[in-house]
Amino acid sequence: MLEFFFYGGKLEIEMLYYIIPIAFGAFLTGKTDIQTTALGVFMAVSCVLTSSLAQQWVKTQQAQFGITSMQMMIYVIPISVIVQGVFIPAFDANITEFTQFEWTAPLLLVIAISGVLAFVVNLTIFTSLRGITPVTYQVVGQAKSVTILVGSFLVFGQVLDMRNVFGMCVTMTGVFYYTYLKTRQNPSVPINTASPDKNVEK
Secondary structure, three states: OHHHHHHOOOOOHHHHHHHHHHHHHHHHHHOOOOOOOHHHHHHHHHHHHHHHHHHHHHHHHHHHHOOOHHHHHHHHHHHHHHHHHHHHHHHOOOHHHHHHOOOOHHHHHHHHHHHHHHHHHHHHHHHHHHHOOHHHHHHHHHHHHHHHHHHHHHHHOOOOOHHHHHHHHHHHHHHHHHHHHHHHHOOOOOOOOOOHHHHOOO
16 A cells, blocks of 8 residues: 555555455464553554555665665664664663663673674565565565464464464465465466477478
8 A cells, every 4th residue: 555655556456355364364363462452553553554664665765776785774774773762762761770780791792693683684674675575575474474373383382272373374365365466477487398409490
């Protein structure tokens, strides 16, 4: 929808056939808390809108200016630091506890590793968006979430109720249909299997 309204993308009715199952399935799969508050819904919707806008903006800027993923990261990181430096202390941090906290060497090492991993994740996202659309990225992300839940169940014995299982099935139905549509739109190029001798004009 954002691509259609702000970036001139095409809105086809077939898109609803996979967007609705994936969105509804993701909701059921991730809904483990029976309580829903207005603030929680607002924050969830805000996260979805901002992440969608950011992904579309990244792809558009990279295509428009022909910049690499690393160049995009160099531009985005200072902005992210400034924005988070303003909002995190205002909404998520107690300055007194922050200054009195004991910053040990192992803790700083963990924070540094987390920062490096976050950098790699964002670089991977930017690199991926150069070759695929934000919609494809979101579809793959939902398939990844289902895979993680199934892996947690098989490896760690995480309990899954019928709502989670039904949500995963609905999500994967949308993912499979999206894959079918993309395959139909971009059929593979047939390979010429004829021997060279038969193609030579006699």
